[in-house]
Amino acid sequence: MTQTSHPLAIEIGLTAAIVAVSGVASDLPEPMILVARPASATSAAALPSGPFDPVAHRTLEIGLRAWVSEQTGVPLGYVEQLYTFGDRGRHAMADDRDPHVVSVGYLALTRTGEIAQEAPDAVFRPWYAFFPWEDWRAGRPDMLDRLMLPGLQAWASQETAAPQGRPSRTERLRLMFGADNGRFDEDNVLERYELIYEAGLVEEAHRDGRGAGPAPTPLGQSMLHDHRRILATAMGRLRAKMKYRPVIFELMPETFTLTALQRTVEAISGRRLHKQNFRRLIESAAVVEATGDMSHATGGRPAALFRFRRDVLQERPAPGLRVGARA
Amino acid sequence: MTQTSHPLAIEIGLTAAIVAVSGVASDLPEPMILVARPASATSAAALPSGPFDPVAHRTLEIGLRAWVSEQTGVPLGYVEQLYTFGDRGRHAMADDRDPHVVSVGYLALTRTGEIAQEAPDAVFRPWYAFFPWEDWRAGRPDMLDRLMLPGLQAWASQETAAPQGRPSRTERLRLMFGADNGRFDEDNVLERYELIYEAGLVEEAHRDGRGAGPAPTPLGQSMLHDHRRILATAMGRLRAKMKYRPVIFELMPETFTLTALQRTVEAISGRRLHKQNFRRLIESAAVVEATGDMSHATGGRPAALFRFRRDVLQERPAPGLRVGARA
DNA sequence: TCAAAAGTGTTATCCTTACACCCATGT
DNA sequence: ACATGGGTGTAAGGATAACACTTTTGA
Numbered sequence: 001m002t003q004t005s006h007p008l009a010i011e012i013g014l015t016a017a018i019v020a021v022s023g024v025a026s027d028l029p030e031p032m033i034l035v036a037r038p039a040s041a042t043s044a045a046a047l048p049s050g051p052f053d054p055v056a057h058r059t060l061e062i063g064l065r066a067w068v069s070e071q072t073g074v075p076l077g078y079v080e081q082l083y084t085f086g087d088r089g090r091h092a093m094a095d096d097r098d099p100h101v102v103s104v105g106y107l108a109l110t111r112t113g114e115i116a117q118e119a120p121d122a123v124f125r126p127w128y129a130f131f132p133w134e135d136w137r138a139g140r141p142d143m144l145d146r147l148m149l150p151g152l153q154a155w156a157s158q159e160t161a162a163p164q165g166r167p168s169r170t171e172r173l174r175l176m177f178g179a180d181n182g183r184f185d186e187d188n189v190l191e192r193y194e195l196i197y198e199a200g201l202v203e204e205a206h207r208d209g210r211g212a213g214p215a216p217t218p219l220g221q222s223m224l225h226d227h228r229r230i231l232a233t234a235m236g237r238l239r240a241k242m243k244y245r246p247v248i249f250e251l252m253p254e255t256f257t258l259t260a261l262q263r264t265v266e267a268i269s270g271r272r273l274h275k276q277n278f279r280r281l282i283e284s285a286a287v288v289e290a291t292g293d294m295s296h297a298t299g300g301r302p303a304a305l306f307r308f309r310r311d312v313l314q315e316r317p318a319p320g321l322r323v324g325a326r327a
Numbered sequence: 328m329t330q331t332s333h334p335l336a337i338e339i340g341l342t343a344a345i346v347a348v349s350g351v352a353s354d355l356p357e358p359m360i361l362v363a364r365p366a367s368a369t370s371a372a373a374l375p376s377g378p379f380d381p382v383a384h385r386t387l388e389i390g391l392r393a394w395v396s397e398q399t400g401v402p403l404g405y406v407e408q409l410y411t412f413g414d415r416g417r418h419a420m421a422d423d424r425d426p427h428v429v430s431v432g433y434l435a436l437t438r439t440g441e442i443a444q445e446a447p448d449a450v451f452r453p454w455y456a457f458f459p460w461e462d463w464r465a466g467r468p469d470m471l472d473r474l475m476l477p478g479l480q481a482w483a484s485q486e487t488a489a490p491q492g493r494p495s496r497t498e499r500l501r502l503m504f505g506a507d508n509g510r511f512d513e514d515n516v517l518e519r520y521e522l523i524y525e526a527g528l529v530e531e532a533h534r535d536g537r538g539a540g541p542a543p544t545p546l547g548q549s550m551l552h553d554h555r556r557i558l559a560t561a562m563g564r565l566r567a568k569m570k571y572r573p574v575i576f577e578l579m580p581e582t583f584t585l586t587a588l589q590r591t592v593e594a595i596s597g598r599r600l601h602k603q604n605f606r607r608l609i610e611s612a613a614v615v616e617a618t619g620d621m622s623h624a625t626g627g628r629p630a631a632l633f634r635f636r637r638d639v640l641q642e643r644p645a646p647g648l649r650v651g652a653r654a
Numbered sequence: 655t656c657a658a659a660a661g662t663g664t665t666a667t668c669c670t671t672a673c674a675c676c677c678a679t680g681t
Numbered sequence: 682a683c684a685t686g687g688g689t690g691t692a693a694g695g696a697t698a699a700c701a702c703t704t705t706t707g708a
């Protein structure tokens with residue numbers, strides 16, 4: 001019952017969603033994701049990924065850190081395991097091989113400023129290029145109503161008998177996209193992606209053999225294998241984690257203005273926040289302290305500079321930013 | 328960068344923490360964990376665990392469900408992936424083998440009533456037998472002050488230089504066990520276990536070669552390999568998840584009284600709750616509906632029977648029980 | 655002097671916590 | 682009748698959401 005005789009050998013791939021934010025001090029910072037530079041112009045974008053070698057590395061995370069720093073030159077700060085994916089069919093390749101790979105997904109945070117320009121084979125791309133419908137900072141993206149909901153609703157109406165226990169397609173749609181009532185919980189990035197994958201609306205689904213017809217209108221840029229699913233998991237986890245742990249500061253420079261901090265939180269969560277309440281939140285959480293210096297780079301009145309108070313980690317167990325109200 | 332040439336073959340073990348609650352209608356229900364019946368009287372308890380066969384099973388979860396139902400006869404309802412552990416050294420065995428096993432831990436919930444008595448090789452044991460310090464229902468366990476904190480504090484004071492960035496041992500102790508100020512967050516089961524493991528206070532640490540001296544006073548019953556760590560992860564995850572998803576009902580019978588529900592939540596979270604507030608919470612969450620029947624089995628006034636409203640899953644995305652106040 | 659962004663004060667509302675008392679049944 | 686647990690009303694305090702206005706600089 002505990003361990004059987006003949007081991008079933010499988011390769012373990014470690015795949016990292018490495019996130020940074022560009023333009024932290026600008027008015028519209030962009031969350032960036034490190035993608036392996038495509039071998040050819042036509043090949044799909046891929047997350048950096050490498051095999052786990054249990055002989056060389058004592059733990060999975062150590063293995064991950066080793067090859068990331070070796071191959072991409074990107075220094076990782078915060079690292080968190082996301083999920084282990086073992087789905088056959090989600091590794092479909094051009095030549096129809098479907099290797100037995102189990103991939104352990106990781107979220108890692110770093111700062112754009114710290115990145116060696118000469119990162120050999122990898123480049124940062126805005127994460128909303130892969131998930132345009134997740135960026136609500138300029139209001140509800142109209143691609144939702146133009147391109148996505150029609151297809152999703154068609155797919156939902158194809159469901160004949162409601163599955164017992166599980167919510168129906170229509171209900172999942174309503175819950176995840178706020179189809180009629182309006183709620184859109186920014187944390188459910190993965191759930192939304194899986195929905196449009198199941199509905200056959202993304203290129204990956206087509207490639208994996210789901211959805212018979214012709215290739216669908218591309219909804220965001222696609223990725224190799226199940227890498228977009230891993231990125232979706234990372235985005236959702238980061239958006240959720242931010243609310244109860246001060247991970248956002250892993251993406252900020254040493255000092256920053258409160259507006260820069262707010263814009264960065266907005267960039268990650270994909271929605272605008274209420275200025276005064278955001279500031280009150282920061283104050284009550286006591287996660288930052290003024291440096292005494294001012295930033296004159298803002299265009300208007302100079303802004304006070306702050307830094308993260310590292311010692312809050314010792315004070316309270318959960319000093320996150322429970323962002324609540326919309327703008 | 329994406330996939331290298333020679334695959335590193337590893338065995339993937341799926342390990343399940345299968346939880347049920349016994350005595351749901353009683354005054355002190357006990358959370359139970361399914362353990363593989365030990366081969367001999369001296370051998371350590373083990374969680375049910377089996378290899379993943381990617382040829383036979385399309386996903387990890389399907390593989391898990393297959394061998395669990397086949398080998399233990401326990402029907403799994405809710406299943407959730409916990410974490411993937413790849414630590415070398417945590418699989419130390421009597422004969423010093425340390426196989427290259429990566430174990431994917433799962434949490435699964437079931438009902439004691441539904442368990443086939445003839446579960447061939449497995450038996451349910453109270454989970455607090457492995458984590459006695461996590462049961463605060465009868466007040467602060469005095470083993471904390473008698474057996475644990477002295478050892479932990481000794482270990483903390485051995486730390487010479489504070490590690491940069493990371494919290495010091497003393498701080499971790501204070502945060503996780505509420506040493507001086509008093510907070511004890513019931514969700515941090517894993518963090519507490521890792522602390523006492525690092526401090527060399529559990530049998531597993533001794534077995535893995537940490538902590539030089541003699542075998543320590545046993546703190547709870549030990550388990551094979553890193554299975555107690557997986558159980559700790561499961562307990563923490565279930566305690567946390569309960570607060571924002573209605574998973575508790577996976578452990579309840581079809582109908583139940585509100586007190587039975589409260590006692591079950593208390594059993595899982597390990598602390599007593601405030602009756603009136605618990606009821607208001609249940610009411611405002613609208614997660615249950617009265618059946619109209621009464622239970623006369625309580626000894627006093629008969630109690631109304633309720634059932635879980637499965638349709639809340641369709642209404643609101645997060646109908647959990649955000650239990651807050653202590654008794 | 656005016657545009658542009660920083661920064662603050664106040665109130666209404668809801669949720670959380672805490673308190674104490676009444677009710678219906680079996681023995 | 683009384684012990685036993687079931688069941689409820691209400692008020693204080695704090696957190697959250699929403700409102701609009703003043704301040705300080707650079708151009």
